Structure formats: C-alpha cells, structure tokens
Amino acid sequence: ETTIDELIEIINENLKYKSHYEKNGMNMVQRMHYSSIISEIEFAKELMRLKSKTDSLKEIDYYLENPEEFLKFFE
Structure with a gap:
C-alpha cells in the first residue's frame, strides 16, 4: 500500500x-517522457484525493453490493 x-x-x-x-527544451523522446511524467503526476494526485476521502477501502464485493458507497469517492 502506498502512503x-x-x-x-x-x-x-x-x-x-x-x-x-x-527549462531546457525537449527532443521527441523527451517529449514522450514529459507526457508520461504529467500523467503520473495527475494519477498520484488523484490517488491522494481518494486516499484522503477514506480511512480504508473495503473489498470489491462490498462496493458491488452497495454501489452508492462507491460513488461517494467521486463526490
């Protein structure tokens, strides 16, 4: 688990x-890496947002049986 x-x-x-x-500019390969970095930053921010909304995640079956609980993550 990631903290x-x-x-x-x-x-x-x-x-x-x-x-x-x-600051230094990019060639084509560096642009691809740059794009990957941007995506990873956004993904980590989203994980932080979700982690801050819950103390712990329950098993997937719980959310399948209670879909309204799953939707609370996106409010």
Missing part, C-alpha cells in the same frame, strides 16, 4: 523532471 507521503515524494520527483524539461 500519502510516498505519493507526495513521487509528485515532487516528477515535478523536478518536468521543470528540467520545461
């Missing part, structure tokens, strides 16, 4: 790469 601190560390590390590329 919020680990997610913050991932975001900060990726922001360093992002800043470097924006």
Whole structure:
C-alpha cells in the first residue's frame, strides 16, 4: 500500500523532471517522457484525493453490493 507521503515524494520527483524539461527544451523522446511524467503526476494526485476521502477501502464485493458507497469517492 502506498502512503500519502510516498505519493507526495513521487509528485515532487516528477515535478523536478518536468521543470528540467520545461527549462531546457525537449527532443521527441523527451517529449514522450514529459507526457508520461504529467500523467503520473495527475494519477498520484488523484490517488491522494481518494486516499484522503477514506480511512480504508473495503473489498470489491462490498462496493458491488452497495454501489452508492462507491460513488461517494467521486463526490
């Protein structure tokens, strides 16, 4: 399980790469990496948002039986 601190560390590390590329320019391969970095930052932010909404996730069967509980994550 990934903690919020680990997610913050991932975001900060990726922001360093992002800043470097924006400051120094990019070739085609670097643009692909840059795009990947942006996606990873957004994914980590979304995970942080979801983790902050719940103390712990229940098993998938619980959410299948109680879909309204699953929808609370997206409010």
